[in-house]
Amino acid sequence: MTWQATILTLFPEMFPGPLGLSLAGKALREQRWAVDAMDIRGFATDRYRTVDDTPFGGGAGMVMRPDVLDAACAAAQARNPGAPLVYLTPRGRLLDQALVRELSTGPGVVLLCGRYEGVDQRVIEARGMLEVSAGDFVLSGGEPAALLLLDACVRLLPGVMGGVASGAEESHGAEGLLEYPHYTRPAEWQARRVPDVLLSGHHAEVARWRRAEAEAATRMRRPDLWDKHLRNELARPARLDGHPAAA
Structure with a gap:
């Protein structure tokens, strides 16, 4: 069974990116894993493909809408049943090798790459997302963190690394x-x-x-x-x- 990575992002062209090269790229061509990048804007319902809105309570920036994200998550989880839904965010659990090993032994992952000020809390709770942080720093979006997580997982898949030890x-x-x-x-x-x-x-x-x-x-x-x-x-x-x- 191929390990499947489904990515929810506003920039699907960022994938597989560097993961199309080296060990991960070779494993991708050998179908040891697969990647499917889905454009979140495809789940917007208005003519402007709006995915964000101003935050309740005021403040700078925009927040990604729960209705749009929920529809995107439902479609991604239908494509990748059984895979955990991971939201990449600085406020999440710190990504470590133990979590990487856990994720790499499953059927794959569904990764939500946030943008702007973040994601409406209600969809995080409603979907039971696992919140994961790549480290104690802030990125412009979740995509670089998703690439990091995927690289760490893919190299542990059977047959990807040359030496077992x-x-x-x-x-x-x-x-x-x-x-x-x-x-x-x-x-x-x-x-x-x-x-x-x-x-x-x-x-x-x-x-x-x-x-x-x-x-x-x-x-x-x-x-x-x-x-x-x-x-x-x-x-x-x-x-x-x-x-x-x-x-």
């Missing part, structure tokens, strides 16, 4: 740690040498070094992830020697 060993992998440093030839460059352990051929020592580097980078750069990692480690069942059991 590569997805688990990279940043934010199974244990939530940042990735360890990488090196390649030449072994010495501008008087900087590759760490000796990586040249030793001792696989167990290499694994220990990489683990230590990943932990150090996470602890220093992302204390929030490090705290979460420690909590997860404490929650894992202990082995007979008192250490957390391997996953």
Whole structure:
């Protein structure tokens, strides 16, 4: 079954965009996933194809109308039954690798890309939308965030990445740690040498070094992830020697 992405947007020409290239593009051509961009303006009912109006209570900007969006959502969900309806918004749950894995194992996603000041709250509630944020910053619309989410999901689909282990060993992998440093030839460059352990051929020592580097980078750069990692480690069942059991 092909993983289906249905996008509700005012700018359908933005898709697949960069997702038509590289790994995602190859997977798209191989029909491992599919994308269907639907123009929200096609669900407007007036001659001007109006999708927004002034906010009740006053204020700057415009708000996307609930009646137009509800009709668009109904059509998108009919095309992609069973897929969660995700509204991309700065006020949503922060997108992380756990959510990406969850979405990539389902039938696909329906993504609502907001514009202007946002979306009428009533349609969010009526449709039970999952609100998701790409980060603590503001974009001009939900489309760039949708591209980011889709890229993260598509690369986890079966057959998309070349190595089975590569997805688990990279940043934010199974244990939530940042990735360890990488090196390649030449072994010495501008008087900087590759760490000796990586040249030793001792696989167990290499694994220990990489683990230590990943932990150090996470602890220093992302204390929030490090705290979460420690909590997860404490929650894992202990082995007979008192250490957390391997996953």
